[in-house]
Amino acid sequence: MSGQEQEALFRYVLRLGDTSLVLGQRLAEWVGHSPALEEDLGLANLSLDLIGQARLLLSYAGEIEGKQRDEDELAFFRDAPAFVNLTLVEQPNGDFGRTIVRQFLLDAWQLEVYEGLLESKDTRLASVAAKAIKETRYHFRFSSGWMVRLGDGTEESHRRVQDALNDLWRFTTELFAADEVDDALVAAGIAPDLAALKPKWLARVGEVLKEATLVQPAPVAYQWHGKRGVHTEHLGHMLTEMQHLQRTYPGARW
Amino acid sequence: MSNDWPLYEVFIRSRSGLEHKHVGSLHAADAAMAVEHARDVYTRRQEGVSIWVVRSSDIVASDPTDADALFEPARDKVYRHPTFYAIPDEVKNL
Numbered sequence: 001m002s003g004q005e006q007e008a009l010f011r012y013v014l015r016l017g018d019t020s021l022v023l024g025q026r027l028a029e030w031v032g033h034s035p036a037l038e039e040d041l042g043l044a045n046l047s048l049d050l051i052g053q054a055r056l057l058l059s060y061a062g063e064i065e066g067k068q069r070d071e072d073e074l075a076f077f078r079d080a081p082a083f084v085n086l087t088l089v090e091q092p093n094g095d096f097g098r099t100i101v102r103q104f105l106l107d108a109w110q111l112e113v114y115e116g117l118l119e120s121k122d123t124r125l126a127s128v129a130a131k132a133i134k135e136t137r138y139h140f141r142f143s144s145g146w147m148v149r150l151g152d153g154t155e156e157s158h159r160r161v162q163d164a165l166n167d168l169w170r171f172t173t174e175l176f177a178a179d180e181v182d183d184a185l186v187a188a189g190i191a192p193d194l195a196a197l198k199p200k201w202l203a204r205v206g207e208v209l210k211e212a213t214l215v216q217p218a219p220v221a222y223q224w225h226g227k228r229g230v231h232t233e234h235l236g237h238m239l240t241e242m243q244h245l246q247r248t249y250p251g252a253r254w
Numbered sequence: 255m256s257n258d259w260p261l262y263e264v265f266i267r268s269r270s271g272l273e274h275k276h277v278g279s280l281h282a283a284d285a286a287m288a289v290e291h292a293r294d295v296y297t298r299r300q301e302g303v304s305i306w307v308v309r310s311s312d313i314v315a316s317d318p319t320d321a322d323a324l325f326e327p328a329r330d331k332v333y334r335h336p337t338f339y340a341i342p343d344e345v346k347n348l
Contacts, residue, residue, distance in 0.1 A: 036259070036281060037280075037281075037295075038280050038281060038282065038291040038294065038295055039291075041291075041294045041295050041298070042290070042291065042294040045294050045298065138293075141290075142290065145286070145287070145290070149283065149287075
């Protein structure tokens with residue numbers, strides 16, 4: 001593998017890993033605060049699945065990079081500009097409905113991406129995808145179920161999820177915006193083509209929105225660049241809390 | 255929120271071939287949600303391969319105050335226990 005290809009693969013795996021890690025951390029913020037005990041455990045389960053995916057992906061990224069950085073080093077000792085997660089997942093939890101909307105939009109995306117990665121020429125990525133897709137199918141079932149309950153629920157719940165959807169929709173442009181990293185890996189047969197995934201994602205999302213009696217917002221031209229390290233102000237605050245212990249006591253273990 | 259949700263009893267089959275066992279209860283808005291909650295609450299450590307849920311209010315139970323009438327009469331009928339048979343070594347799971 002050439003140096004350039006290796007760099008692209010590193011960036012690609014890091015993006016997937018960071019996206020899972022940041023969303024997992026956000027969901028963990030719900031622990032002890034959910035509307036019901038049962039949902040508390042439900043969200044914690046999603047969080048642990050995502051953090052598990054992040055561990056596999058970040059470990060692999062560290063190996064590709066070859067600079068002796070392991071999963072913990074990558075998770076706890078990078079500052080916000082070095083994180084390359086999708087901007088959507090770093091958005092604050094807000095109320096339960098907003099958390100569900102964010103989850104739903106990302107679950108539907110991960111489903112398509114992991115499905116595509118099952119066919120990847122990179123066998124390591126294909127095996128991570130094979131494990132993750134089972135988890136993600138459940139995540140999507142969980143989040144789309146709640147989309148319908150809340151959207152087609154009371155006037156108040158409908159209003160809240162529609163507002164959250166209108167607000168978060170602008171971050172979905174980034175989900176399908178390919179750059180040179182994506183292009184290189186599509187050409188190498190490692191990553192699925194994002195442009196080809198978009199209609200499938202739209203159909204999947206649209207079906208649930210319809211059942212939930214929610215209106216699909218209009219496309220937004222402006223694009224965020226979390227996956228290139230340009231973040232909203234929310235990520236830094238989240239990392240401060242997530243990284244506090246390792247920064248204060250480097251190398252601390254359970 | 256959970257105060258508004260009805261109570262469900264949860265039964266888990268730990269592996270194929272075994273019966274479903276009562277493991278506890280939880281709140282959910284409807285049966286579909288109860289199955290998902292049961293998955294999240296009661297199968298986190300690989301406890302099961304199948305889940306049943308039933309509305310607690312749909313369970314018909316015996317009255318504890320009837321216990322004497324219901325269960326005492328069986329007490330002196332030891333001949334109903336299968337303890338008078340020799341069990342061959344080949345028979346497992348008894």
